[in-house]
Amino acid sequence: MDHIELSLTQSLDHCIKCNICTSACPVAAVTDKFPGPKYVGPQAQRFRRAGQPVPDDSVDYCSGCRVCNQVCPTGVRIAELNARARAQIVAERGLPLRNALIARSELIGRLSCGPHAPLVNFGLGFKPARWAVDKVLGIHQDAPLPRASRSSFRAWFARRRRSLDARSPGTPAQPSRQVVYFHGCATNYYEPEVGKAAVAVLERNGFEVILAEQNCCGLPLLSNGAFADARKLHEANVRKLLPYVRRGIPVVGTSTSCTLTLKEEAPELLGLSSEEVHAVAAGTYDIFEFLRDLADRDQLNTEFRPVERRLPYHPPCQLRAHRIGRPVLDILALVPGLRLDESRNECCGIAGTYGLKREKYQIGMDVGAGLFAFVRGSGSDLALCDSETCRWQITHGTGVRSKHPIEILAEAYG
Amino acid sequence: MHYDTIVIGAGLAGLMAALARAERGERVLLLAKGHGTTHWTSGCIDLLDAGDDPLAAIGRLAAEQPEHPYALAGTVALEQGLERLRAACEAAGYPLAGSPGRNVRLPTALGALRPTCLLPATMVAGEARQLADGRPTLIAGFHELRDFFPPLIAANLRDQGLHAEAAYLGLPPVERSHEFGPMIFARLFERTDFRAAIGEQLATLVRRGGYARVGLPAVLGVRRATEVVRDLQARAGALVFEIPTLPTSVPGVRLFQALHDAFLAAGGRVQLGSFVLRGEGAAATLTVIISEAAAREQRHRALRFVLATGGVAGGGLRADHTGVLQETALGLPVRAPGGPSEWFAPRFLDEAGHPIFRAGIAVDDQLRPLDAAGRVAYHNVAVAGSAIAGCDPIREGCLEGVAIATGWKAGLL
Ligand code: SF4
Ligand code: SF4
Numbered sequence: 001m002d003h004i005e006l007s008l009t010q011s012l013d014h015c016i017k018c019n020i021c022t023s024a025c026p027v028a029a030v031t032d033k034f035p036g037p038k039y040v041g042p043q044a045q046r047f048r049r050a051g052q053p054v055p056d057d058s059v060d061y062c063s064g065c066r067v068c069n070q071v072c073p074t075g076v077r078i079a080e081l082n083a084r085a086r087a088q089i090v091a092e093r094g095l096p097l098r099n100a101l102i103a104r105s106e107l108i109g110r111l112s113c114g115p116h117a118p119l120v121n122f123g124l125g126f127k128p129a130r131w132a133v134d135k136v137l138g139i140h141q142d143a144p145l146p147r148a149s150r151s152s153f154r155a156w157f158a159r160r161r162r163s164l165d166a167r168s169p170g171t172p173a174q175p176s177r178q179v180v181y182f183h184g185c186a187t188n189y190y191e192p193e194v195g196k197a198a199v200a201v202l203e204r205n206g207f208e209v210i211l212a213e214q215n216c217c218g219l220p221l222l223s224n225g226a227f228a229d230a231r232k233l234h235e236a237n238v239r240k241l242l243p244y245v246r247r248g249i250p251v252v253g254t255s256t257s258c259t260l261t262l263k264e265e266a267p268e269l270l271g272l273s274s275e276e277v278h279a280v281a282a283g284t285y286d287i288f289e290f291l292r293d294l295a296d297r298d299q300l301n302t303e304f305r306p307v308e309r310r311l312p313y314h315p316p317c318q319l320r321a322h323r324i325g326r327p328v329l330d331i332l333a334l335v336p337g338l339r340l341d342e343s344r345n346e347c348c349g350i351a352g353t354y355g356l357k358r359e360k361y362q363i364g365m366d367v368g369a370g371l372f373a374f375v376r377g378s379g380s381d382l383a384l385c386d387s388e389t390c391r392w393q394i395t396h397g398t399g400v401r402s403k404h405p406i407e408i409l410a411e412a413y414g
Numbered sequence: 415m416h417y418d419t420i421v422i423g424a425g426l427a428g429l430m431a432a433l434a435r436a437e438r439g440e441r442v443l444l445l446a447k448g449h450g451t452t453h454w455t456s457g458c459i460d461l462l463d464a465g466d467d468p469l470a471a472i473g474r475l476a477a478e479q480p481e482h483p484y485a486l487a488g489t490v491a492l493e494q495g496l497e498r499l500r501a502a503c504e505a506a507g508y509p510l511a512g513s514p515g516r517n518v519r520l521p522t523a524l525g526a527l528r529p530t531c532l533l534p535a536t537m538v539a540g541e542a543r544q545l546a547d548g549r550p551t552l553i554a555g556f557h558e559l560r561d562f563f564p565p566l567i568a569a570n571l572r573d574q575g576l577h578a579e580a581a582y583l584g585l586p587p588v589e590r591s592h593e594f595g596p597m598i599f600a601r602l603f604e605r606t607d608f609r610a611a612i613g614e615q616l617a618t619l620v621r622r623g624g625y626a627r628v629g630l631p632a633v634l635g636v637r638r639a640t641e642v643v644r645d646l647q648a649r650a651g652a653l654v655f656e657i658p659t660l661p662t663s664v665p666g667v668r669l670f671q672a673l674h675d676a677f678l679a680a681g682g683r684v685q686l687g688s689f690v691l692r693g694e695g696a697a698a699t700l701t702v703i704i705s706e707a708a709a710r711e712q713r714h715r716a717l718r719f720v721l722a723t724g725g726v727a728g729g730g731l732r733a734d735h736t737g738v739l740q741e742t743a744l745g746l747p748v749r750a751p752g753g754p755s756e757w758f759a760p761r762f763l764d765e766a767g768h769p770i771f772r773a774g775i776a777v778d779d780q781l782r783p784l785d786a787a788g789r790v791a792y793h794n795v796a797v798a799g800s801a802i803a804g805c806d807p808i809r810e811g812c813l814e815g816v817a818i819a820t821g822w823k824a825g826l827l
Pocket of ligand 1: 014015016017018019020021022037038042071072073074075076078
């Protein structure tokens with residue numbers, strides 16, 4: 001039993017059976033295929049023993065949104081217990097083909113992104129094709145899949161670097177400070193504009209952005225219970241990022257799920273506790289968290305143009321797990337004219353890859369119903385959310401466009 | 415980010431303090447590790463279990479025990495806080511009945527009659543004097559709702575000389591086949607089709623039994639409870655009242671939501687899921703508090719702080735393995751009744767209660783924490799609710815009253 005396992009096991013004894021978690025769980029609220037966090041977490045855990053079969057499968061209906069962790073008055077780490085329980089099921093029975101596929105976001109992204117992207121997008125927008133994918137693979141035919149980009153973010157960054165170098169040869173810019181940008185799969189293959197905005201914002205704050213070698217953070221594998229594969233990815237990222245972290249260069253990401261995985265999710269769920277893993281975790285920041293730290297030290301560039309807009313904002317579940325409050329609201333409040341209305345709905349329902357699955361698609365849509373009503377009711381033609389899969393789900397559920405808040409901040413810098 | 419005030423703890427005391435300060439125009443952060451005791455308690459407001467007039471009894475108590483939190487907070491803070499709470503509930507469409515000068519008794523989920531003071535309008539028809547009017551009362555529930563047994567409640571009411579009978583209702587067709595907690599029922603009761611089916615059954619029972627009123631578990635809607643009760647009354651042809659259930663307490667959730675909404679409307683910020691680990695300060699001034707977060711700690715700055723993390727039951731106080739009581743967030747000195755051997759009375763259900771529940775932080779009349787020598791530990795910290803020493807809130811029947819009085823006072827200072 002590693003120390004994390006021990007702390008999870010000990011946290012069982014803190015459960016006072018108050019059911020507050022079950023009352024707040026968005027999945028248990030819409031389906032009784034899922035008996036709720038108290039049962040599958042602290043209660044069922046007592047019956048899970050190494051070498052014995054997993055007592056019940058319903059834990060697979062946990063979306064990992066962590067609302068339970070947030071509301072539990074005694075600090076039971078329910079979502080982590082559930083994630084480990086799912087991994088035990090996968091270890092026993094293997095990963096279904098469908099889950100193995102959707103969990104490999106980097107591979108899918110790499111295959112779809114490029115000059116042939118329009119063709120891929122056409123294929124995935126094609127009803128009969130989606131029907132076949134649904135029937136054969138169990139990916140719901142209506143589930144929101146992203147549109148691949150014709151050119152990756154890294155390719156854009158490299159082109160830009162070359163043209164900057166060509167324009168001012170021999171006089172490399174000498175910003176006093178550097179950051180590593182962790183873009184994640186979604187920005188690289190589907191939404192390069194998020195990365196471009198991040199680079200613009202960081203540069204406006206006097207940072208040189210380094211595009212270190214990196215790979216998928218592994219969260220889709222973790223949340224599908226494929227821990228062995230996730231471990232390889234995380235260890236590779238630690239190897240690639242460690243040299244920068246050692247030099248005191250922070251790793252900043254726009255995807256709240258990637259940054260959460262680097263900070264805590266991978267180390268905790270996989271039981272990795274080496275000094276290197278800790279160093280990378282402690283050196284990783286969500287981009288708005290990073291900007292808020294700058295603001296706290298009076299180092300944030302606040303020369304914003306007014307942005308006269310009022311926009312709905314959904315703080316995603318992974319942000320909740322960072323336990324850092326609402327850095328987007330803190331920073332965007334500094335932009336004159338801009339007003340955000342925070343969604344009070346806990347979850348959009350997609351939970352990474354959860355809402356893509358045929359048997360869970362409707363649960364995801366039911367979980368997200370409150371959020372969709374909030375976004376539609378705002379009358380806005382644009383919604384903000386820091387997490388990519390949540391943005392796609394919001395747009396899918398409402399028809400309203402969605403952006404990463406960093407794109408609005410980049411706009412405000414003009 | 416820089417706040418004027420950070421309130422630690424999202425129970426009744428913390429919510430009241432946060433609301434008061436936000437309404438003064440301050441930038442306020444409410445920081446808590448999770449939902450507070452509102453979600454476990456009855457959703458009624460207990461002031462003091464001492465005779466018919468709690469307000470008068472509180473006056474006497476304050477004179478006799480000058481270190482009791484009621485004495486330190488003063489009755490003005492109590493009365494103003496109660497008024498603000500009432501207004502927040504009213505605004506949420508969930509009015510509270512009763513008056514601070516009068517205790518009433520309501521049936522519990524065991525059929526005992528428990529004194530309280532303010533109660534949601536949804537519970538009024540179950541008040542003991544009305545139950546004693548000689549006309550029959552029906553207690554009804556669902557087999558699917560665990561821990562609520564109408565026959566037990568009715569039998570215990572009969573033992574107290576009240577005319578009560580029991581029935582189980584059939585569950586109308588719903589998408590679910592198992593897993594019915596209080597919140598699930600509460601959401602179902604917000605649906606008209608569900609209420610219509612329940613109303614029909616109730617009307618039949620009322621016609622046959624000639625019941626004047628029907629007691630149901632307190633799961634009659636989350637956000638629209640008053641409306642749900644009114645609708646059920648019309649359908650049943652009798653008065654309907656709610657009886658608090660075991661946790662999760664839906665009426666407690668409603669109180670939480672009413673205050674939470676009022677706080678957000680006043681511009682406040684809420685951050686749940688964040689344990690406060692410690693504070694930093696100098697010269698008896700707290701400047702920073704530090705909360706646990708992924709991979710790193712988070713630092714929060716403010717000019718002043720309110721500690722409303724609860725007592726032993728709420729998790730604000732913990733005993734370490736050496737038998738020393740610790741205040742979990744700021745490490746403030748705890749006033750405890752002797753060592754572990756003196757913490758408990760010999761019997762579990764002891765009449766006099768367990769001394770440990772009187773443990774807490776000693777405070778002055780500005781609710782500032784005091785150290786062992788009686789000096790102010792932090793000038794810019796106020797302590798509110800069950801974290802304060804010198805009172806056993808559950809035993810004395812003053813849990814909500816003390817939370818509101820001290821919470822509101824912390825908001826006024
Ligand atoms: S909220 Fe926490 S303490 Fe309450 S039942 Fe759930 S896990 Fe247990
Ligand atoms: S993580 Fe979300 S879905 Fe899973 S048990 Fe907790 S609240 Fe429910």
